Amino acid sequence: MSAPASSAAPLLEVRDLQVSYGGIRAVQGASLALHAGELVSLIGANGAGKTTLLNAVTGLLAPAAGSVWLDGQPLDRVEAWQRVSQGLVMVPEGRGIFARMSIEENLRMGAYLRRDAQQVEADLASVYQRFPRLKERRQQLAGTLSGGEQQMVAMGRALLARPRVLLLDEPSMGLSPLMVDAIFDVVRDIAAQGVTILLVEQNAHRALQMASRGYVMDSGRITLDGPAQQLLDDPKVREAYLGL
Ligand code: ATP
Numbered sequence: 001m002s003a004p005a006s007s008a009a010p011l012l013e014v015r016d017l018q019v020s021y022g023g024i025r026a027v028q029g030a031s032l033a034l035h036a037g038e039l040v041s042l043i044g045a046n047g048a049g050k051t052t053l054l055n056a057v058t059g060l061l062a063p064a065a066g067s068v069w070l071d072g073q074p075l076d077r078v079e080a081w082q083r084v085s086q087g088l089v090m091v092p093e094g095r096g097i098f099a100r101m102s103i104e105e106n107l108r109m110g111a112y113l114r115r116d117a118q119q120v121e122a123d124l125a126s127v128y129q130r131f132p133r134l135k136e137r138r139q140q141l142a143g144t145l146s147g148g149e150q151q152m153v154a155m156g157r158a159l160l161a162r163p164r165v166l167l168l169d170e171p172s173m174g175l176s177p178l179m180v181d182a183i184f185d186v187v188r189d190i191a192a193q194g195v196t197i198l199l200v201e202q203n204a205h206r207a208l209q210m211a212s213r214g215y216v217m218d219s220g221r222i223t224l225d226g227p228a229q230q231l232l233d234d235p236k237v238r239e240a241y242l243g244l
Contacts, residue, residue, distance in 0.1 A: 009072050011036045011196050012057070012088070012165050017066035019049075019056045026052040028220035029066070034165065034198055039191040041199045041207035041228065043241055044217035050200045051093050053217070054167050058090045059083050070165070085113050087164030091171060093200075095154040099143025103134050106142045106153050110160030120160065127156040130186065148179030155186060165196045172203050184210060204241040208232050216241065 010033035019027040027049045034040050044050050055061040057068050059080035068075045070088055078086070089110075098106050107127060111120045128135035131152045137145075142153055151171055158166060168187065172180045180203070188210055191197050201207035208214050208228040216224040216237060224231065231237045238244040 008035060010034055010069070011071065012198070013069040014053070014057060015067050015069065017053060017056055017068070018064045019052050019061055020064045021052075025064075026220055027056065027063075030217065030220070030222050031066075032198075032215050032222060032225070034196050036164075036196055037191075037194055038213065039187075039197045039199065039211050041201060041204075041211035041214040042217060043201060043204040043207055043214060045241075046202075048217040049220040050217055051169055054090060054092075054169055054198075054200060057167060058088060081113065084161055087162065088167070089158045089161045089163035089165070090167040091151075091154045091158045091169065093169040093173065095150045097142045097145075097150045097153055099141065101142055102139050103142055103145070103153055104138040107134070107156050107160055110157035114160075114162070123160055123162070127159055130159075130189075131156055146179075147174050148176065148182065151175065151179075151183055152186075155183075155190075159190070163195055165198070166190065167198050167200070169200045170202060171199070172201060172206070180206070204237075205232070 012034040014030060014032045017027055017030045018025065030053055042050055052061065056063045059075065059078065070086055075083060107124060114120050133149060134152055134156060142150060145153065171183050171187065175183060184206060187197065187199060199207050199211060208231055211228040214225065214228045214231045215222050216231065224237065
């Protein structure tokens with residue numbers, strides 16, 4: 001009999017992470033773990049430290065203490081770009097689009113570390129299949145796109161890096177309700193293809209509905225975690241994060 005997922009070694013693990021900006025301790029000892037194939041949501045109020053935690057996981061920020069592990073190996077000495085090569089890929093808050101580059105140039109940036117040119121072309125074709133709107137406009141400057149289209153470019157670019165773990169920072173931010181639905185459908189679809197996802201969202205209700213587990217972050221600490229349904233039913237979560 002195969003072991004339950006929870007007893008296998010995590011694909012991504014954050015251990016007792018602390019991150020400071022000068023005297024501001026934005027993350028004050030946060031731990032979390034993602035097992036292969038999971039879609040996990042991280043929710044919390046503005047300023048709780050979610051983006052800071054993601055930036056430390058990707059190597060953009062150096063932690064003051066604690067560590068990040070991928071495949072059971074510590075990433076302390078692994079540069080941000082090497083983490084991308086190892087499959088740890090982020091779609092940043094605000095999307096990080098190169099406004100003066102075309103859609104296609106933006107997408108290809110996701111593959112800049114790859115040497116498997118043929119497979120890159122096949123992956124580009126599959127991103128265009130997933131987002132036909134981007135294909136129609138592939139020469140258009142990305143800065144002229146709507147927020148939802150830019151989010152598609154950011155996700156497409158991340159997919160071209162062949163993620164094993166995808167870190168999504170507020171993908172629904174600033175989008176119309178229809179576009180939010182479309183983006184969450186894409187997230188669900190990417191997860192169904194086996195990509196492990198950590199979804200950071202202000203839209204806590206939607207994020208927990210699509211996740212198997214969730215973490216709640218408050219003032220730099222993980223204050224609650226558990227099965228997503230348990231968090232959705234938790235009176236404290238309902239009051240503080242779901243507005244119920
Ligand atoms: P939001 O949902 O608003 O993006 P968040 O949970 O992602 O919030 P962070 O952006 O990680 O939170 O911010 C955590 C804390 O660190 C906040 O108090 C914020 O003001 C502070 N902070 C973030 N970036 C910097 C920075 N570059 N310099 C100084 N302080 C920062």
